[in-house]
Amino acid sequence: MWDSLATGANTVPQLHLDPDRALPPDPATRELARTVYAQTRSLPLLCMHGHVDAALLADDTPFGDPAGMLITPDHYVTRLIHAAGVPLEALGVGTPDPDSRAIWRTFCANWRLFRGTPSRYWLTHELVDVFGVDTAPSEATADQLYDELTARLAEPAFRPRALFERFGIEVLATTDSPLDDLDAHARLAADGWGSRVIPTFRPDALVHLARPSWIADVAALAKRADVATDDYDGYLTALRARRQAFIAAGALATDHGHESADTTPLSDAEARRVYAAALAGQVTPADAAAFAGHMLFQMAAMSCEDGLVMQLHPGVLRDHNDEAHRRYGPDRGFDIPVAVEFTRSLRPLLQSFGRHPALRLILFTVDETVHTRELAPLAGVYPAVRLGAPWWFLDSPDGLRRFRAAVTETAGFYNTAGFVDDTRAFASIPARHDLARRIDAGHLAGLVAGGLLDLDEAVETAVDLAYTIPREVYARPAG
Structure with missing residues (x-):
């Protein structure tokens, strides 16, 4: 994939894709990896977490x-x-x-x-x-x-829809605020694309009380849900109503971007007090942080009720540079990873719901230090927990390799949730999935070469990782 060397004054460097890119360098293992990868390279893409705008596909206008x-x-x-x-x-x-x-x-x-x-x-x-x-x-x-x-x-x-078909995308999940009117998804549904492009419920703007726009956003939630949000109980009712609207539009999951993984619940009385203080513009940073953790607990409870898969992406300090945020807005590359603790933080949620048959909790991290120590053991015992793919700064060749090496011996392959591309760059979707499939093929080939797995098992596992597992993890519960 690298530029060829220019050997003359008029030689133009060329791009090429090495057919064995990202596969193991050892010849024998590489040959096994080729065999495994050949069975997954053309499988449909399940894009269960990303940030492509649904309007891009609803409008289907040419890229500018x-x-x-x-x-x-x-x-x-x-x-x-x-x-x-x-x-x-x-x-x-x-x-x-x-x-x-x-x-x-x-x-x-x-x-x-x-x-x-x-x-x-x-x-x-x-x-x-x-x-x-x-x-x-x-x-x-x-x-x-x-x-x-x-x-x-x-x-x-x-055009967007033609590329969608060419990429072999079976399902693409967008990420949407509860305040979104979901009009683009309605238009897609009217065109027969309702099961192919689906929304994901992302309530971050409504659960982080210290955000400057929070009071206005809660007022907008009341209008969108047609439920008064002037007290805490109405706020919960409005969130439940919006979750149902998302489910009606095809949603399979929620998504939560918190700095901490804390899930400590507040008493109803304390939650009402903090909520009222926030509406009055008097919430403290400590109360806002406690309420965010409380709402993760509440969202898990709601997922047990309505079956939405819960995705948690903690451990990022958003908008690290205040001036850049003011000038350019969020998601401009200034979100920086921080250390995150899962074991104690998730214990309240998992004590209550970790063995609940209706909950599926997918955990993502950009803190590799917790893969072996915390995440793999949690996924290796709690039926509700699955490990999300390496995310953001870790969805790289070596990051993906380190993930498989760190978690598989404790959590196995089948307590993971498949690859997510987490992208706003639509044209990069097939490249990202292709890389993940190549890395998994290489990891599985290493197990075969080491006498730890049969080749037919490696092929079956690769297909499961790329396609079968995400279909099962994100499926709507029966009944």
């Missing part, structure tokens, strides 16, 4: 330009270029009328910054496999590439 599709919305890309001193505005972030060609030139001039990163893997896959481009980005080739990609994007085959 290469920069708007591949660069500006992808904070994996913009953050690395910004780290080299390039203003985010030069990448189209926070700019009302961006110069797409100039953005593309900036990206190409900084192509070297992505060497050795998963973004390089995904971008190369996108350019070569999705768009049929074989010229490496550089200052010299920027305009040629821009024109070539612009011509591709004008073709009907590169």
Whole structure:
């Protein structure tokens, strides 16, 4: 997948995809991995957690330009270029009328910054496999590439729904606020896509009381749910109503992005007191943190009632730079991992619901220190718990390998939940899933080469990891 070496003054570096990329380097193990990967490479994609806008597929309008599709919305890309001193505005972030060609030139001039990163893997896959481009980005080739990609994007085959079909996506879950009217999902349903593009209930804006917009958001929740939220009990009723609306629109899961994994419940009286203080604009940071943990407990209780899978993504300090947040908004690459503790934090939730047959709790982390010590043992004993795929800074070749090595001996393969791409960059979806399948093929091939697994078992497990397990974990409960 790396650039070929230029050997003459007029030689243009080329992009290519090594057919054995990310597979084990040992020849014997690599041959086994090829056999395993061959059985998963063409399986449908189950994209159960991500951030593609449903309106993209509902509208099905052509992508405007290469920069708007591949660069500006992808904070994996913009953050690395910004780290080299390039203003985010030069990448189209926070700019009302961006110069797409100039953005593309900036990206190409900084192509070297992505060497050795998963973004390089995904971008190369996108350019070569999705768009049929074989010229490496550089200052010299920027305009040629821009024109070539612009011509591709004008073709009907590169519209969103056509790419969705070409990528082999079976289900794509978006991530949506309870305040969303779900209009895009309704339009997709009217076109027969209702079971293929589904919403996910993400209540973060409504459970973190210290957010500046929280009072306004709770008022908007009342309007959207048609339930008064002027007290704590009404607030819970409104959230339940919105969960039902999401289920009616096809939702299979909730998603929760908390800094802590704390799930300590408050008494009803204490919850009512903190909620009232927040409505009055007088909540303390300690009370806000306690209420967030309390609401994770409540969300688990609600999942036991309505069957929505609960996904928890703790351990990230959001919007690390205040000025960047003010200027550009959230999700611009300034969310930074922090250490997170799971064992004691999740104990209240798991004491009450960890063996409840209706709860499925999928745990994600960007803190690798807890894989062996906490997450694998929790998933290895509680029926409700599944381990989510390596996420964000860990969905890289080595991050994925370390995950399998760290958790499998304690939790096994079947207490995991399949791969999630967690992307806003639509065209990168097949690249991300392909990488995960290659890494799993390599891990399983190593077990076969070491005499720990038969080849037929390795193939069966690879298919399960890529397809069968996520279908089962995210399925609606019977009845």
